[in-house]
Amino acid sequence: MALPFVDVSPFLTKGSPSSPAKVASAKSLYDACHDVGFFYLKGHGIPQDRCEFVLDTVRRWMLTATKDEKAVIARKDAGVDDGDGARGYQKIGENVTLGKSDFHEAIDLYATHTDTPPCPPYKPIEGRNLWPNPDFEATFTSYIDDVLSLGAALMRCMAVALSLPEDYFESFITPSFWVCRAxxxxxxxxxxxxxxxxxxxxxxxxxxxxxxxxxxxxTKGALKVQSKDGVGWIDADPIEGAYVVNVGDMLMQWTNGLFKSTVHQVVHLGSNYRVSVPVFFEPSWDAKISPLQTCIERTGGKALYGEVQYGEYLLGKVSSNFYAAPPDGK
Incomplete structure (x- = not known):
């Protein structure tokens, strides 16, 4: 099974009249999110050479920075020096999934919280990003801005897919409390x-x-998406000019389970040093999210999830990212 394709180009222009191209794009998005939860996004308008430069920026820093340089921007617990429990560099094994250490290193970046004080100590997620250097910051700041515009376009496509006004989600996502990992x-x-x-x-x-x-x-064969049977895995190999996009848990709750948040993993058995940069497009920190009525009607007439404030929801999720379970459950 191969992942489906969605062409978002008809929605890159905000507020343009409805058209057959938009209808087709929205239908392909609906089908991909409902049936698979993963898809290739084309027509996004971000140049390939720009994307490659972002990846090269990450690879160059990860492979040439010294231990001391990495330690300068290391993630720290909230209230410790300039830490906020989330932002910064994590060494191999520090990030945790389901209680087990992951074999990768990363820099985690977040949108600026409106309550961020000018100096430490910081509360969880309310700190400032720890950038490796000014060039890295400039490259990523510009790139993230482009992806946020793309995320807003995909939300317009989603609105049409759900028979809602095209600008329905604008107040929920302005500004997006995005997350990015290098x-x-x-x-x-x-x-x-x-x-x-x-x-x-x-x-x-x-x-x-x-x-x-x-x-x-x-790199091929690294990202694997769980198949519908919950047993097999589908390779989600990169395709030049397209993003791999997937539905997250918050969107699944928002659509009352109509759209699927699909399990995936990374198993990099190649000999190269693989690099990836996921940008997570999110609602605004204060947005209150509850199942959409149109989705409730399409999924049996009963709300399966309660209302959540996105920022509080995010805090609960991030708090479990860095503490592995003791060996043998001890």
Whole structure:
């Protein structure tokens, strides 16, 4: 089974009249989200050379930065120095999925919280991003802005797919409390895993937000999407000029389960150093999310989820990302 394609180009222009192209795009999005939860997004308008430069920026820093340089921007618990419990560099094995350490290193970045004080100490997620250097910051700030515009276009497409006004979601996503990860995956060798019992590069999980826009290098066979039977795995290999996009848990709740948040994992068995940059497009921090009435009607007439404030929901999810379960459950 191959992932479906969605062409978002008809929705890149805000407020344009309805057209057959928009209707077709919205239908393909609906089918992809309902049936699979993963798809290739084309027609996004972000140049390929720009995407490659972002990936090269990550690879260059991960492979050339010294331990001391990485330590300068290391993630720290909230209230410790400039830490907020979420932002910054994580060494191999520090990120945790389902209680097990993952075999990758990463820099985690978040939108600026409106209550962020000018200086530490910071509350959870209410700190400032820890950038490797000004060039890295400039590259990522510009790139994330482009992906946020793309996310807003996909929300317009989603609105039409659900028979809602095209601008229905605008107040919920302005501004988006986005998350971005710059990730480096060393080869997953037996020797490398001696001190990392997780067994995979990134453990099986579903994303907890709305949309994930994945930019990855040309490594094949690493990203695997769980098939409908819950047993097999589908390779979601990169395709030049397209993003791999998936539905997150928050969007599944918003659509009352109509759209599927599909489990996926990364198992990088190649010999190269794999790089990926997922940008997670989210509602605004204060947005209150509850199942849409149109989706309730399409899923049996009963709301399956209660209302949540997105920021509080995010805090609960992020708090479990960095603490692995003790060996043998002790």
């Amino acid at each position: 990730i480096g995956y060393p080869p997953l060798t037996e020797a490398a895993l001696e001190n990392n019992p997780g067994g995979v590069s990134c453990g099986a999980h579903s994303d907890y937000g709305c949309w994930t826009f994945l930019l990855a290098d040309d």
